Amino acid sequence: MKNVITIFNREFRSYFSSPIAYVVIGLFLVLTGVFFYLLMSSFLQYSANLQWQAARMRQPAPPVNVNHMIIRPLFSNISVITLFVVPMITMRSFSDDKKTGTLELLLTSPVTTAQIVAGKFLAAFSLYVIMALLTWVYPLVIVFFGDPDVMPVAISYIGILGMGAASVGIGVWISSMTENQIISAMGTFVVLLFLWLVGWFANFSSGAIGGFFQYLSIVEHFDDFAKGIFDTGHLMYYLSLCGITLFLAHQSIESLRWRS
Amino acid sequence: MIEIRNLTKRYGSFLAVDDITFEVEKGKILGFLGPNGAGKTTTMRIVTGFMPPTKGTAIVSGFDVVENPLDVKRRIGYMPETPPLYVDMTVEEYLNFAARLKQIPAKEVKGAMELACAKVDLNNVLGKVIKALSKGYKQRVGLAQAIIHDPEVLILDEPTIGLDPIQIREVRELIRSLAGEHTIILSTHILPEVDMICDEVVIIQNGKIIAKDTPDGLSKSMKGAERLTVVVEGPTEEVSSVASATEGVNSILESTAENGHCSLVLECDFKFHVRKSLSNVFSKKGWSLLEMKVKESTLEDVFIHMMSSSEEEEA
Numbered sequence: 001m002k003n004v005i006t007i008f009n010r011e012f013r014s015y016f017s018s019p020i021a022y023v024v025i026g027l028f029l030v031l032t033g034v035f036f037y038l039l040m041s042s043f044l045q046y047s048a049n050l051q052w053q054a055a056r057m058r059q060p061a062p063p064v065n066v067n068h069m070i071i072r073p074l075f076s077n078i079s080v081i082t083l084f085v086v087p088m089i090t091m092r093s094f095s096d097d098k099k100t101g102t103l104e105l106l107l108t109s110p111v112t113t114a115q116i117v118a119g120k121f122l123a124a125f126s127l128y129v130i131m132a133l134l135t136w137v138y139p140l141v142i143v144f145f146g147d148p149d150v151m152p153v154a155i156s157y158i159g160i161l162g163m164g165a166a167s168v169g170i171g172v173w174i175s176s177m178t179e180n181q182i183i184s185a186m187g188t189f190v191v192l193l194f195l196w197l198v199g200w201f202a203n204f205s206s207g208a209i210g211g212f213f214q215y216l217s218i219v220e221h222f223d224d225f226a227k228g229i230f231d232t233g234h235l236m237y238y239l240s241l242c243g244i245t246l247f248l249a250h251q252s253i254e255s256l257r258w259r260s
Numbered sequence: 261m262i263e264i265r266n267l268t269k270r271y272g273s274f275l276a277v278d279d280i281t282f283e284v285e286k287g288k289i290l291g292f293l294g295p296n297g298a299g300k301t302t303t304m305r306i307v308t309g310f311m312p313p314t315k316g317t318a319i320v321s322g323f324d325v326v327e328n329p330l331d332v333k334r335r336i337g338y339m340p341e342t343p344p345l346y347v348d349m350t351v352e353e354y355l356n357f358a359a360r361l362k363q364i365p366a367k368e369v370k371g372a373m374e375l376a377c378a379k380v381d382l383n384n385v386l387g388k389v390i391k392a393l394s395k396g397y398k399q400r401v402g403l404a405q406a407i408i409h410d411p412e413v414l415i416l417d418e419p420t421i422g423l424d425p426i427q428i429r430e431v432r433e434l435i436r437s438l439a440g441e442h443t444i445i446l447s448t449h450i451l452p453e454v455d456m457i458c459d460e461v462v463i464i465q466n467g468k469i470i471a472k473d474t475p476d477g478l479s480k481s482m483k484g485a486e487r488l489t490v491v492v493e494g495p496t497e498e499v500s501s502v503a504s505a506t507e508g509v510n511s512i513l514e515s516t517a518e519n520g521h522c523s524l525v526l527e528c529d530f531k532f533h534v535r536k537s538l539s540n541v542f543s544k545k546g547w548s549l550l551e552m553k554v555k556e557s558t559l560e561d562v563f564i565h566m567m568s569s570s571e572e573e574e575a
Contacts, residue, residue, distance in 0.1 A: 006360040010346070017348050105344035105405070108308040109361045110333040257311040 003111040007119025008126075011093075015127050020088065025131045028085045035077040036138045043069050066148040067228070071139060075156040075226045078135060079163055079219060082128070083192045086164070089127055090171025091185035093120050094253065098179035107257070117250050121172050128164040133157070152228025159225025162238035163218060167192055169245035176249040192218065261286040261443040262307065262413060266316035269302050269467075276302045278467035279316070284460070289439045291458030291475070292447040295567065299467040300447040301341065304415050307445070308338040321412050334363065337411035337442075341418050343402025347391040351382060351401055354390060355408060362409035376404040380434060396427040403431070407438065414444045420453060432457050451563055463566060470566050478562045487513070487555035488526045488534065494547035496522040502541055508532030521550065 015021040047064050054061035097103035106116050139153045170191050175184040199217030202210045214220055218241075221234040262284040269277040277299040284290045292300050305311050307318045309329040317324055323331040346354055355376065359369045377383050380400040385393060390401060399419065406414060419435065420428045436457050438444065448454060454461050455475045463471040463478075471478060492499050496517040503524055504512055514525040528534040535552060542549050 003361070003363070006357065010349075010357050013353075014346070014348060100344070100347070101340060101342045102344040102346055104310060104338075104340045105358070106361070108310050108333055108336070108338045109358075110330045110363055111361065112330070 003115040004119045004122065007106070007111070007116055008122045011120050011123030012126055014092075015089075015123070020092070021127055024085055024088050024127070025134065027088075028081060028131050029134060031081050031084075032074075032078050032135050032138070035081075036074055036141075039070050039074055039077075040141075066142055066146045067152055070142060071148055071153060071156070072226045072228075074138060075160065076219075076222070078132070079160060079222045079226070080196070082132065082160070082164060083167060083196055083218075084189070085131070086128065086167040086171050086192065087185040087188035089131075090124050090168055090175055090188060091181045093124055093172050093175040093184075094249070095175045095179050095181045095184040099181075103253075103256075107253075113250055113253050117172070117176075117246055117253065121168065121246055121249075124172060125165060125168045128168055129161060132160050132164060149228065152226075155228050155230045156225050158230065159222050159234070162225075162235050163222055166218060166238040166241035166245070169242035169249075170195075173245040173249040173252070176252040195219075261288075261321060262290075262445065263319040264303070264307065264316075265319070267303065267306060267313050267318060268315035269299070269306060269311075270314040275467055277306070277313075280464065280467070280469050281316075282462050282469065282472060284443055284445060286443050287440045288459045289435065289444040289446060289457055291454035291461045292445055292464070293449065293451070293454055293461055293563065294447075294464040295449060298464045300464065301417055303464075304338070304417050304445065304447060308336055308415055309333050310338075334409075335412045336415060337406035337409065337413070338415045339402045339406040339417060339419060341421065343398055344405070345390050345398060345401060348389065350387055350389050351393070352386045354401065355404055358405040359408050364409055372408050372410070375410075376408040379407060379438075380404045381430075396423050399423060399427070399431065403434070407442070410441075412443060414438065414442045416444065416446045418447055418449075420448070420450065463563065465567060471562075486528060488528050488538075489523065489551070489553045489555060490526065490538065490549065491521055491523040491551035492542055492547050492549055493521055494542070494545065498545075499542075499547065500524065502545065503538065506534065506537050506541055508534035508537065523551075525555075 043064075043066070046069070047061075050064065051061045094103070097106065107113070139148070139150075142148050143150070167188075171184075171188040174187040174191065175181075178184050178187065195216060195218040198213045199220040202213035202217065202220070204210075205213060215237070218238075221237050224231050224234055264280060264282050267277055267280050268275070280299075280303065282290075292303070294300050302311075306313045307320065307325065309325050309332050312326055317326050318332075319325070320332045321335050323335070325332050346357070349357070352373070355373045356369060359372050360366075364372050377386065380403050382397070382400055382404055385397055390398065393401065399422075403416075403419065406416070416435070420431050423431060432453065435444065435446065439459075446458065458475060461471070461473060461475055461478060462469055490503070496515060499522045500512055500515050503509055503526060508529050510527045510529055512524055512526055514523075516523050526534075535554075539549050539552070
């Protein structure tokens with residue numbers, strides 16, 4: 001455990017000693033902020049319209065559902081934006097060590113490959129968690145001015161974190177296979193994009209294949225979280241994806257020793 | 261201290277290290293010599309546990325690299341050819357990380373860092389970012405990383421490469437001073453280096469050991485055949501034929517003529533009194549002998565001699 005913490009500390013600090021953490025978090029907050037603003041604006045327009053119509057009819061305005069109109073689409077958007085940002089978080093993970101030769105330091109120190117993988121994953125995932133949780137201001141604004149259901153917000157965050165664990169796992173795995181950061185980022189992006197789009201394919205295929213595609217889709221699993229439904233099945237999907245990719249990362253680093 | 265037994269490493273069909281066996285005693289410095297691509301780095305990487313051997317094994321302080329890699333890694337300090345530095349960190353941060361990675365207890369980290377920095381003289385750059393350091397300092401940081409946990413065994417892959425002459429001398433002195441407490445394997449292709457700092461030499465080529473001896477022993481093994489430079493005032497062709505007819509002269513390696521002087525490089529067998537008979541022969545002919553010099557064979561000659569003779573064997 002101490003070894004994992006040692007690796008974690010160095011990795012995590014390196015995000016902040018380079019511009020990566022600031023750029024990634026900044027970019028993420030700007031993008032999610034734009035979506036939040038647009039959702040808020042259209043919601044305000046819609047509810048103003050309703051009120052105006054109700055006033056014309058001399059009737060009380062019908063209630064509008066903030067959860068349904070803002071929170072659910074907001075988290076869906078956040079979940080998709082993370083797919084674009086995660087490759088930037090994980091692109092250096094192993095690639096940089098492979099390129100500069102520092103992997104040789106790690107692999108000749110008295111630590112196991114599993115500890116190295118765990119430390120690197122936890123560092124990337126922690127940055128992701130910080131980034132994702134900084135979006136708390138958006139629901140807070142809604143709580144301040146409206147009266148949303150808070151439970152779905154909490155459940156959405158569980159979903160965001162689960163999805164993050166899976167996508168960061170994928171990123172760490174891809175970066176373990178190349179010493180080129182660009183390839184690492186692009187590869188991760190392509191895999192994540194595939195896991196997103198595969199949900200669409202599901203709509204056009206039927207039966208078992210459709211069901212399989214649907215199950216594979218990383219975003220499809222998020223829908224229920226965004227709706228405020230906590231289903232352990234979806235969480236299991238994310239956690240097993242995370243586990244499998246980290247296992248693959250471990251194997252790819254171990255195999256380096258054999259092939260070189 | 262270090263035992264390497266029948267070590268073999270194969271990359272696909274390429275045999276990088278072919279059944280090598282040698283030992284290094286405690287406190288000794290072993291020079292690992294060979295041309296580029298001979299298998300030096302591969303051997304070192306196997307000893308450090310970076311990669312497993314295809315066959316055979318290496319035993320460090322009684323621990324087998326294949327069976328107990330973590331025990332071996334705890335006892336080894338390794339500096340690869342390019343120092344493994346996180347260039348965004350300061351020297352202090354980096355050494356702190358290296359100390360913890362090598363499992364120095366938290367309380368002792370500070371002391372270990374101070375000791376390592378004092379040994380390689382890094383104290384005036386502690387707060388600097390590694391990126392900004394000169395190559396010599398980077399090399400020293402790499403060395404500090406290798407010795408920070410006071411390992412029993414040090415493996416240094418071409419530690420003086422790319423340094424300026426003053427830095428090279430400093431690093432050599434440093435390595436010399438580390439012997440005794442540490443057992444050291446050092447790879448290089450610079451021969452005077454081996455002569456200066458190593459207690460033993462292993463020469464490898466194409467993955468095979470072609471010589472194993474002390475630096476002195478290697479030079480002595482070449483003493484049988486030595487080179488002689490003579491400068492004589494006389495006609496080149498005649499001088500050459502007279503010289504080659506003298507007993508003990510094996511061959512004429514070079515002959516040049518200049519202003520009526522003729523200078524020859526001869527390979528001689530010193531069992532015969534070559535110098536005496538040559539000077540007699542020349543004076544009988546009436547040529548004046550201007551210069552006669554024995555060329556000591558350096559490790560370089562040994563090296564080239566061995567390289568070429570082992571190539572001949574293979575051919």
